[in-house]
Amino acid sequence: MSSLFHDHQYRLTVIRSGLYSAWFGVAITISGCGTSDTPVLAPVSGKVTREGEPVSDAMVIFTPAKGSASSGTTDSQGRFELRYFDGQVGAAVGSHRVKVTTGNPGKPLQPGDPPRPMLEPPEDILMPEAFEVRVGENSFQLPLPPKKKGSART
CATH class of the missing domain: 2.60.40.10 (Immunoglobulins)
Structure with a gap:
């Protein structure tokens, strides 16, 4: 029974860390949107x-x-x-x-171009x-x- 409890705890820990990672990734992605230096x-x-x-x-x-x-x-x-x-x-x-x-x-003038008038x-x-x-x-x-x-x- 004890190993079953530890196995369940391990699974919960893996799921939680996966969810935290996913939320962190979403937060980073959202915060990065719209931060372009190009104005309208x-x-x-x-x-x-x-x-x-x-x-x-x-x-x-x-x-x-x-x-x-x-x-x-x-x-x-x-x-x-x-x-x-x-x-x-x-x-x-x-x-x-x-x-x-x-x-x-x-x-700029290219070879063969006619001369330009004085600017x-x-x-x-x-x-x-x-x-x-x-x-x-x-x-x-x-x-x-x-x-x-x-x-x-x-």
Whole structure:
């Protein structure tokens, strides 16, 4: 009878430790869910213009108060689409400071490419107001101030 009692105690101990392990595993799994460092992102696109004309090859950077920035480069029509630092489309939901850098050279020249015209010197423009990225599609118009006299290359 004594061995039967010890056998039963042993089984209960094994079952309890298995249950504790299972609960511990569930708790670890649940606590790990949703702790990603990636914020909620929303698609952001828009157009950069200067005096009504599209600005091509400009770098647009949206920087939130906390976290990583998103950026994009304008095409020949001044249009851009932002990508988060890890390549995902969009920017973090919330308020952003926006900087536009003009004069970017675009893609590097490859052997056999025709020469490019002289590019203007880079110019960093910090937009005066913050931009609010909201859940869902976001489209922003970024009108740049007129160029300062004497800033263009001749």
